[in-house]
Every structure is written in structure tokens, then in C-alpha cells.
Amino acid sequence: MEAKQYEQVESVVIMSGGDGVDPLYVPDAPHRPGDEADFTEWPWSPGDLGRPEIDCDASETLDLAEGLVRVLGDDNKTSGDWDPKLSPEVLIQGLEHMMRLRIFDDRMMKMQRTGKLSFYMRSFGEEAVAIAQTMALEERDWLFPTYRQPGAQFVRNRDMVSMICHCIGNEMDNVKGRQMPVHYTYKEGRFISVSSPVGTQFSQAVGVALASNYKGLDEVTITWIGDGASAEGDYHYALNFASIFQAPVILNVVNNQWAISTHKNFASKNGNFAVRGIPYGIPSIRVDGNDFLALYSVTSWARDRASKGFGPTHIEVLTYRAGAHSSSDDPSRYRPSDIHYYWPGGDPISRLSEHLKQIGKWSDKQHQELSEKIDSEVMAAYKEAVKFGDLANGPYPSSDAIFTEVYEEPPWHLIEQWDEMKKWRDSQ
Amino acid sequence: MTNMNMVEAVNSAIDTMLSKDEDVIMFGEDVGYFGGVFRTSDGLQEKHGKHRVFDSPLSEGGIAATAFGMGINGLRPVVEIQFADYIFPAYDQIVNEMAKVRHRSGGEFWCPVTIRTPAGGGIRGGHHHSQSPESQFTHTPGLKVVYCSTPYNAKGLLISAIEDNDPVIFFEPKRCYRGPFYGDPHNVPTWSDHPEAEVPESHYKIPLGEARLAIEGDSCTVISWGAMVHVCERAIKDSGVSCDLIDLQTLVPWDMEAVVKSVAKTGRCVIVHEAPKTSGFGAEMAASIQERCFWNLESPIERVTGWDTPFPHTTEWDYMPGPDRVIAAIVRTQED
Numbered sequence: 038m039e040a041k042q043y044e045q046v047e048s049v050v051i052m053s054g055g056d057g058v059d060p061l062y063v064p065d066a067p068h069r070p071g072d073e074a075d076f077t078e079w080p081w082s083p084g085d086l087g088r089p090e091i092d093c094d095a096s097e098t099l100d101l102a103e104g105l106v107r108v109l110g111d112d113n114k115t116s117g118d119w120d121p122k123l124s125p126e127v128l129i130q131g132l133e134h135m136m137r138l139r140i141f142d143d144r145m146m147k148m149q150r151t152g153k154l155s156f157y158m159r160s161f162g163e164e165a166v167a168i169a170q171t172m173a174l175e176e177r178d179w180l181f182p183t184y185r186q187p188g189a190q191f192v193r194n195r196d197m198v199s200m201i202c203h204c205i206g207n208e209m210d211n212v213k214g215r216q217m218p219v220h221y222t223y224k225e226g227r228f229i230s231v232s233s234p235v236g237t238q239f240s241q242a243v244g245v246a247l248a249s250n251y252k253g254l255d256e257v258t259i260t261w262i263g264d265g266a267s268a269e270g271d272y273h274y275a276l277n278f279a280s281i282f283q284a285p286v287i288l289n290v291v292n293n294q295w296a297i298s299t300h301k302n303f304a305s306k307n308g309n310f311a312v313r314g315i316p317y318g319i320p321s322i323r324v325d326g327n328d329f330l331a332l333y334s335v336t337s338w339a340r341d342r343a344s345k346g347f348g349p350t351h352i353e354v355l356t357y358r359a360g361a362h363s364s365s366d367d368p369s370r371y372r373p374s375d376i377h378y379y380w381p382g383g384d385p386i387s388r389l390s391e392h393l394k395q396i397g398k399w400s401d402k403q404h405q406e407l408s409e410k411i412d413s414e415v416m417a418a419y420k421e422a423v424k425f426g427d428l429a430n431g432p433y434p435s436s437d438a439i440f441t442e443v444y445e446e447p448p449w450h451l452i453e454q455w456d457e458m459k460k461w462r463d464s465q
Numbered sequence: 466m467t468n469m470n471m472v473e474a475v476n477s478a479i480d481t482m483l484s485k486d487e488d489v490i491m492f493g494e495d496v497g498y499f500g501g502v503f504r505t506s507d508g509l510q511e512k513h514g515k516h517r518v519f520d521s522p523l524s525e526g527g528i529a530a531t532a533f534g535m536g537i538n539g540l541r542p543v544v545e546i547q548f549a550d551y552i553f554p555a556y557d558q559i560v561n562e563m564a565k566v567r568h569r570s571g572g573e574f575w576c577p578v579t580i581r582t583p584a585g586g587g588i589r590g591g592h593h594h595s596q597s598p599e600s601q602f603t604h605t606p607g608l609k610v611v612y613c614s615t616p617y618n619a620k621g622l623l624i625s626a627i628e629d630n631d632p633v634i635f636f637e638p639k640r641c642y643r644g645p646f647y648g649d650p651h652n653v654p655t656w657s658d659h660p661e662a663e664v665p666e667s668h669y670k671i672p673l674g675e676a677r678l679a680i681e682g683d684s685c686t687v688i689s690w691g692a693m694v695h696v697c698e699r700a701i702k703d704s705g706v707s708c709d710l711i712d713l714q715t716l717v718p719w720d721m722e723a724v725v726k727s728v729a730k731t732g733r734c735v736i737v738h739e740a741p742k743t744s745g746f747g748a749e750m751a752a753s754i755q756e757r758c759f760w761n762l763e764s765p766i767e768r769v770t771g772w773d774t775p776f777p778h779t780t781e782w783d784y785m786p787g788p789d790r791v792i793a794a795i796v797r798t799q800e801d
Binding site: 063156220268298303304365439443450451455458464 | 497498499502514515516522523526527550551554589591592594742743772773774775779784789790793
């Protein structure tokens, strides 16, 4: 080793990093395995926060960004300016989509454990996010999701068999065996192809929105990013470009508290993501992400703004990742296993179903029947999908798909390699 | 000596350096409390303290930039990019900053940063958990590029990388973390009983720039790095052709002397890597070998590589070079 670049200068005072021992300050998660979870009860109730005019200025939304928009109270009743006053039919539809997503996820996770697919990611505890928000949009609006918003596809009527075929990587996979499970693409539903690198879609969505604007179309783009990924540059590019060009885009930070094992304390010092939009000049709101009605309402407000030419809205969706990051993750190594039961926002499915019961439009019996109906629907879809093969047993999409769609037309060197691959494949 | 898999060997290297040099610190996504998604820093935060082994925000550009700053101010950061596929937000910091600061500052500042990153395919990772982007760094003057292949060389090379005063990109073949990979996904051996998994607990170094002669032979020189070294080992055994197998270990600077010596002896050469062919490091090697060994060559230099396409998910075994393709290339070099 060469000499150090700098020898310590004697006059330098070592500052403590806060714990009085280590000079370098490093935050930590509030709860680790063995700890008892003790989330502070939320001080916000439905009705605390007003619903501003859609042409409001970013500065007028400070209370909305620092507070929490709720509609469903602890008594399962709705109240306040943000109550979207949805019909029971719409609420039941939302409940059904969320239940379908949870049952679908559970089935796929079981299949992952038996090797029928390589990997899986559930939306457990976050089912309301993509479903309520997509329901609040028009069908022509663009969805630019992460891997935690597959539920939007149910709202846009995607065939479940096709979703499973992608996940198990069989011959009918519309991604042709190229991407990992849950990396859906569904152009018919304006659901844009999911990419693994986190955050990239956030700034790309601004471009999608600006293209709609340029073409003079009344289309809004919605996108999501995690609390963890908001540390990527893409998040900041998005806010700046969206603000400067007044893009018709809805920018959601889904704060589910965890990025694999990394707590949100490593993404934000003060724990609030919503307020970051305000200095960018973007009206910003924090919303209870497990409250279907609040999510629906805030999103339709943002859509209205975007559609009428008032530009972007920045939303922090406050929720909790109840399950593991993915099938490769074991959260009991870094947080108490039962922690999600203590989340003040509760469970999005129970909350909506309790509300429906409260207004006399739902019963335990109906819930049970719907659950069983979806379960057999999922099983039937699964049985249909595996007819076309699965990851454990094949058949797989042809490996010719390795070479197609790399470019619009394969250039000579790819054709040469493709021929070599075929020759090699035929000799096996 | 202890039998270690590659995860344990990497862990042991970092542990050794954290114990030896207080200027060494380690950070990256999920590396602190959790110990890394591949467990390579398991237990290190507990042992060395939260201020020396810690989680970072999810920001590869931020990780590289912070490491740069710490590096020019006297620390020796070891950072992890969780998958090599995710290194590109850090590319500007690595290529324009780390790689050039010694030169641009007239030697006043330098950047002794080690960037570790799991690379390569074979784990059903699809496009974004399988790439092997070494040539995107070998093309940048100022960076050293290392690609380990066994527990023993992982530890020895990583210690050399950390002690090196230049920025080092250190690729770890994730397919080999738990065992060598011979190209057959249905036969998955572990590192137990493997001679290259006998690793000293203490500090030792494998010098950067030196290749490893993994197999010695007469009729062909097979050159590889990372997971493909084991695929080549199997191919050589099955080919019945007597070959030198050179595990390059360091790509920049690479061991020209060892390669020239071998090709001068065998007159035939196959270069194997899993990254795409076009502008892959094999192209650089083939060009250099013909410059120096043209009159020794008895047949054209062969390259066996990944295709010039994105890395697939379900059909990855039709993408990754396997022993059959390597054998065919070895056999072709033997034709007159």
C-alpha cells in the first residue's frame, strides 16, 4: 500500500454522529427482529383536510402534503371533503379486484415454491394502490407501473390466463420468455412494460404524458415509484421535467416503508415524501394507501387537474409492505415477522369490506362466496395456463425469440449468430 | 485453510480488510443489517460497527459518487452494486470521475475505491439480473477490472483490489457463489471438497494482472474468466484435447505474458466469455494475440460468447455458452 492521501491533521475535531460513539451518523430502522412494533397512532382523521380547487398552486397544498388524506374512518364510515361518494357497485367492483389480486398472488407464490415459476412478487397489503388509482382514471390513460402494480391489469380486464402464462414462462408468454415473472406488458390496457431497474419508469412517464399533450389528446399518465427508489436520480428528473413542462402526469411515491431490507429512513430523513414535490412547484398530497376511497378520490382530483391543463400532481401513497419483497426475500431477518398487523392503516381489503358491511351492502356470507368464486376462477385459469407449459417442465417459448425484436430487423451479425444457435440447438 | 464457498470467501476478504485497515468501510444497498441479498456481508455490521458497514439509499450513482468523495479524502471504500445490471446509473461517476481523477488532477487526488458487483447469468434472472458488462469498463482507461471465479481467487483478488490505490471494478460470478458451474443446470455441485475452495482465514493476496493456469496442456489455449472458467474446464476434459486453461482473473491489466507464452506453445486459441460477442473483451484479446503471436498461430482464434442479444429468462441455457459450444470450438482449432 502507498502512503495515505492525507495524514490526520491534529487540529481536526471529531464530531459525534449522534450516538455519542461513532463519528459517522448512520440511521437505522425503528423495529428489528425481536422488537415489538409500536407505530404511533395517526393524528389525522377523515375530514381534517380540505379539497382544494384543481388549479391550485403547489404552496396551497402544504397541509395536504404534511397531513394525510383519509376518507374511511376507524368506524368504517366515510366523511370529509375527499369522500368520492362512489356507488356501492363501484366499491364492490374495487373489493373484488383487490380480493382477486390477493388470491392470485397466493396461488402464484405456492406455484413458485413448487418450481413452476422462477420468482414471484406479491402486492400483499398494497392491493388498493394500483386498483383504486386505475379505477379513478379513464381507460385511455397510460399506466407506467413498477412490479408492485400488476393489479391495474385486472381493472383493465386483462385475461388471467395470459398473466399466468407470462409468469410461468410458457409458450404463450406474451413477453416470449425474455423477462422474469411479474414483468408484465399489456399494451391493450395501456399498461407499459415493467423493467427491473427501479425508478426508470418515473421520468419516462413524464415523456409519455408530454407526448399525449403534444398530440392534443386528453390522456393522462400515471406512474409509481417506491420510497426506496425515490433516492434514484430518475425520481428527481421526473419532478423537474413534469413541473417545467406542466406534464399531465400523476407521480406517485408508494411509501411502503421498505426497499427489500432497507427502511425508508434511508430514503428520507424526515419520513415525508409528499412534501418534496412542493419546492418543485408541484401540488403534493399524502394519502392513506390502504383507504380505497381516499386513493380513488385523490387520484381523480389529480386526473382532473392534469386533464384540464394544470399539470402534474405528486402523491405519497402511505402504506406498508405486508409481505416479503419477493420470493427470494425473508423479511424475518430484518424486521419483526408480525409487524404489518400493527400498521395503523390496517388492511385495505378488510377496510373496504367492513365499510360495505357498515352501509348494509355486504355480508360475511357474500365475502366468503366471492372469495370461493375467485379462488376457483384462479385455479381454472392456472390449469388452463399450464396446458401451454411451465418453467419446471416446459415447453418453453422457442429460443428463436432470443434473436427477434432485438432490432426491428435483425442485422447480418445477428442472423449469423442465430444460424449458429439453430445449428447447435438441432444437434442437441 | 477452511472450506469456503464464494460468498464466504468474499465475506472473509472484506472482514480481513475491515480488521486490518480502519480506512476501509463498506456500504451499498441491503449490505448493512441484512448482510446483502447474497449474504456476502453477513455479520460484518455486527462485528465492525454500523459506521463501517452500512446500508445506503437505493442510488447507484449516489453510492459511486459518495465512494469517490470518501476515496479522495483518504478512505478506502468497498461498495456493492447489488447486480451488475444496476451499475449504469453509476456509470458517469465511474467512467468520467473515478477513472480520471488521478490523471485530471495531475496526480494530486486518487480514488482507491473497490466496486464489487455480482454479474453473469445462470440464475433465471432475465435481462436485468444476468448481464456481464465487463467490457463496458475495460474500455475505460483508469479503471482496473477483475473477474474472480473461485473462492480462493475471490478472496485473494478482492484483498488486492481493496489495497490497490486505483479504482477497481470487481465482478463476482453469482452463478458460482454456492458452487462451480459446469454448464449443466441439472447438476449443481457445491464448493465442498473443491480444491479451489480451500481458503486461508488470514490475509493473502493474488496480484492483480496475473492469470491463473487452471489446466496445463499442449494443443490449444483456452482463455476465460468468471463462471465460464468452469464450463471450459468441463469442455476441455470432455474434448479429449490437451489444453491450457487460462483463467484471466484480471481483465485490466491482463496477463499478456502468460497468454503469449501459452499460445506460442499451442499455436491455437479459444476465448470464452458469456458477455455478448461484439466489442466483448474477447475481441480485444484476439486482436492483441494476433499482433504478438501471428507467426505461432496454426488456426484462426475462436470466440465462444453470449449472443449479441439481451439475456433471456426461460431460454437462458440457449444463450449461455455451454461445454458443447466450447468443445466444438476447440475441435475446430485442431483442424489443419
